[in-house]
Amino acid sequence: MLRLALGFFVIALIAALFGFGGIASASAGIAKIVFFIFLALLAVSLVIGLFNRGAGSRI
Secondary structure, three states, X not given: OHHHHHHHHHXXXXXXXXXXXXXXXXXXXXXXXXHHHHHHHXXXXXXXXXXXXXXXXXX
């Protein structure tokens, strides 16, 4: 997911370089949304990982 956000960011930079402002702003917006989704999923997986760390040894 982080790779997808970086891809949209690169597209936004290239579009801005060539003067396509609409495409650049849309790509930057998509990259921002995907990056925040990535951060939310990372936080959720870290919390779940902390709770499930010792679950295998309790059997």
